[in-house]
Amino acid sequence: xxxxxxxxxxxxxxxxxxxxxxxxxxxxxxxxxxxxxxxxxxxxxxxxxxxxxxxxxxxxxxxxxxxxxxxxxxxxxxxxxxxxxxxxxxxxxxxxxxxxxxxxxxxxxxxxxxxxxxxxxxxxxxxxxxxxxxxxxxxxxxxxxxxxxxxxxxxxxxxxxxxxxxxxxxxxxxxxxxxxxxxxxxxxxxxxxxxxxxxxxxxxxxxxxxxxxxxxxxxxxxxxxxxxxxxxxxxxxxxxxxxxxxxxxxxxxxxxxxxxxxxxxxxxxxxxxxxxxxxxxxxxxxxxxxxxxxxxxxxxxxxxxxxxxxxxxxxxxxxxxxxxxxxxxxxxxxxxxxxxxxxxxxxxxxxxxxxxxxxxxxxxxxxxxxxxxxxxxxxxxxxxxxxxxxxxxxxxxxxxxxxxxxxxxxxxx
Numbered sequence: 001x002x003x004x005x006x007x008x009x010x011x012x013x014x015x016x017x018x019x020x021x022x023x024x025x026x027x028x029x030x031x032x033x034x035x036x037x038x039x040x041x042x043x044x045x046x047x048x049x050x051x052x053x054x055x056x057x058x059x060x061x062x063x064x065x066x067x068x069x070x071x072x073x074x075x076x077x078x079x080x081x082x083x084x085x086x087x088x089x090x091x092x093x094x095x096x097x098x099x100x101x102x103x104x105x106x107x108x109x110x111x112x113x114x115x116x117x118x119x120x121x122x123x124x125x126x127x128x129x130x131x132x133x134x135x136x137x138x139x140x141x142x143x144x145x146x147x148x149x150x151x152x153x154x155x156x157x158x159x160x161x162x163x164x165x166x167x168x169x170x171x172x173x174x175x176x177x178x179x180x181x182x183x184x185x186x187x188x189x190x191x192x193x194x195x196x197x198x199x200x201x202x203x204x205x206x207x208x209x210x211x212x213x214x215x216x217x218x219x220x221x222x223x224x225x226x227x228x229x230x231x232x233x234x235x236x237x238x239x240x241x242x243x244x245x246x247x248x249x250x251x252x253x254x255x256x257x258x259x260x261x262x263x264x265x266x267x268x269x270x271x272x273x274x275x276x277x278x279x280x281x282x283x284x285x286x287x288x289x290x291x292x293x294x295x296x297x298x299x300x301x302x303x304x305x306x307x308x309x310x311x312x313x314x315x316x317x318x319x320x321x322x323x324x325x326x327x328x329x330x331x332x333x334x335x336x337x338x339x340x341x342x343x344x345x346x347x348x349x350x351x352x353x354x355x356x357x358x359x360x361x362x363x364x365x366x367x368x369x370x371x372x373x374x375x376x377x378x379x380x381x382x383x384x385x386x387x388x389x390x391x392x393x394x395x396x397x398x399x400x401x402x403x404x405x406x407x408x409x410x411x412x413x
Contacts, residue, residue: 006173010046010148011345012335013167013177015155016184017051019073019131020307020324022138024181025049026086027332029145036146042339044146048175050167051151055139066095069211069283070130072243074099074222074235074318077126079325091137097236098124100220103275106227124220126318128235128243150175158190164302164346179302179346181331186309191295196305201292201370203314205230206253208246209288211237212268213281218242223276233318234276242276244268245315253287290314292370299355302346304331311362313369323365330357 012028014021028047035044075083083089102115102125117125142149154170158180167175182190191198212234223234230247237243246268248256256267265279272279293312298305307324334354335345343349 007176008048008173009176010048010178012045012047012179012181013165013175014047014049014181014183015158015167015188015190016182016307016309017049017053017055017139017149017151018183018185018307019134019138019321020185020328021049021051021181021183022135022142023082023086023325024183024306024328024332025147026088026138026141026145027328028335029142029147030086031332031336032146045335045339045345046148047146048148048150048177049142050153050155050169050175051149052154054152055149056136064095064133064136066130066133066238068241068281070132071209071286072128072130072235072237073134073321074126074128075325076319076322077122077124079322080124080127082325082329085329086138086141088137088141091140092129092134093127095133095238096127096129097238098220099126099128099222099236100124102222102224104224105275106225126222128222128237155188155190158193160194160302177302177346178344179304179335179350182303182305182309183307184309185307186293186312191305191309194300194303196295196297196300198293198295203290203292204250205247205290205314206250206287207290207315208244208248208253208256208285210244210246210285211241211283212244212265212279214240214242214276215278215280216240218276221276223272225272227271229271232272233315234272235318240280244282246271247290250289257285257287292366294366298358299351301348301351304351304354306331311366313366319365319369323362326361327358330354333357 014025017025025047028045032045032047035042080089083092098117100117104113104115115125117123150169150171150173155167156170157168159166161176164176164178165180167177167180169175182188184190217240218236220236222236225232229249229252232247233245235243235245256264259267261282264285265282268279268282291312292314293308295305295310298310306327308320310327311323313320313323331354334350334357337353338345338347338350
């Protein structure tokens with residue numbers, strides 16, 4: 001890593017070194033390494049990541065042992081392809097649990113839909129990977145790429161200037177960036193400070209996240225079950241563990257959270273049924289409110305917004321991180337194409353190309369995930385049988401079911 005100087009000029013400054021920011025740095029770093037191998041005569045792209053949390057040491061990464069309570073994310077098969085391109089999939093795969101089958105149902109109705117990886121000729125429809133392990137795999141890859149870190153470091157101020165943005169770090173260092181990328185999940189408040197507004201729609205629901213152990217091997221099955229209270233999902237993890245995502249109306253979880261583990265498992269069993277076996281153990285329970293949040297601007301000259309800072313979705317379809325990763329790859333591709341034409345990373349033409357790549361995909365996924373919640377959230381006597389019939393019909397129509405699977409896998413845009 002380069003020595004910190006009082007004032008530094010970079011082509012790309014990435015605020016946030018989590019999964020989204022680190023993925024973008026890997027994508028740009030891979031392109032920079034390829035340019036070096038080709039003895040490219042252009043000035044190398046200068047990329048810096050600013051991350052407030054200290055990274056685990058190499059010894060800690062090598063000694064990684066996932067706990068029972070490790071939080072995890074579902075990544076689509078298309079995201080695996082992106083991680084292969086970034087050179088990190090082989091490391092991530094060591095802790096990945098394959099989703100080979102998906103079962104979709106509505107409680108109290110007979111209709112179901114099943115999706116199978118074998119129908120698509122692939123190993124898995126997706127994978128579930130501990131978040132911490134994904135981060136460590138990305139950070140380990142970055143150690144071999146020509147990318148600079150400021151970590152732990154915090155951006156104290158961010159102001160537009162001629163040709164880019166001026167970032168002042170808590171160390172006193174000043175970065176002059178041709179392109180600044182907000183990949184911090186929106187936690188920093190920089191969007192608001194820059195006057196970028198977001199549309200908020202509260203689902204008036206709360207998600208409970210916990211890992212559970214089931215009585216029989218899950219066989220790579222993932223379950224999505226719609227109930228009157230809200231959707232619930234079970235995702236396969238290592239051994240007989242599964243990650244539970246259980247949504248309720250706001251305020252309805254207070255009593256559930258106060259239950260003993262045994263009483264909680266009994267209530268979960270009644271709500272979900274026996275399709276996954278008997279629930280034997282539950283880890284720590286976490287809750288958070290659910291909203292659809294979309295930034296009204298995702299680009300400005302010399303500025304781009306990625307990940308949850310750009311759009312936060314309901315977890316019902318598991319598309320949030322997959323959508324963010326496609327945004328990462330599209331921005332990296334737009335920067336690469338611009339460099340080939342002699343255009344700077346933060347040039348409005350570069351960012352317009354990026355936005356053109358992203359708009360249709362983002363709108364489609366937002367409509368899809370939001371539409372599912374609205375459709376299954378309507379408690380109307382006539383709609384229940386219609387939804388059940390739709391699930392039965394979808395399960396019977398192989399081509400339509402396979403098209404849905406390809407979209408869920410992120411391999412058909």
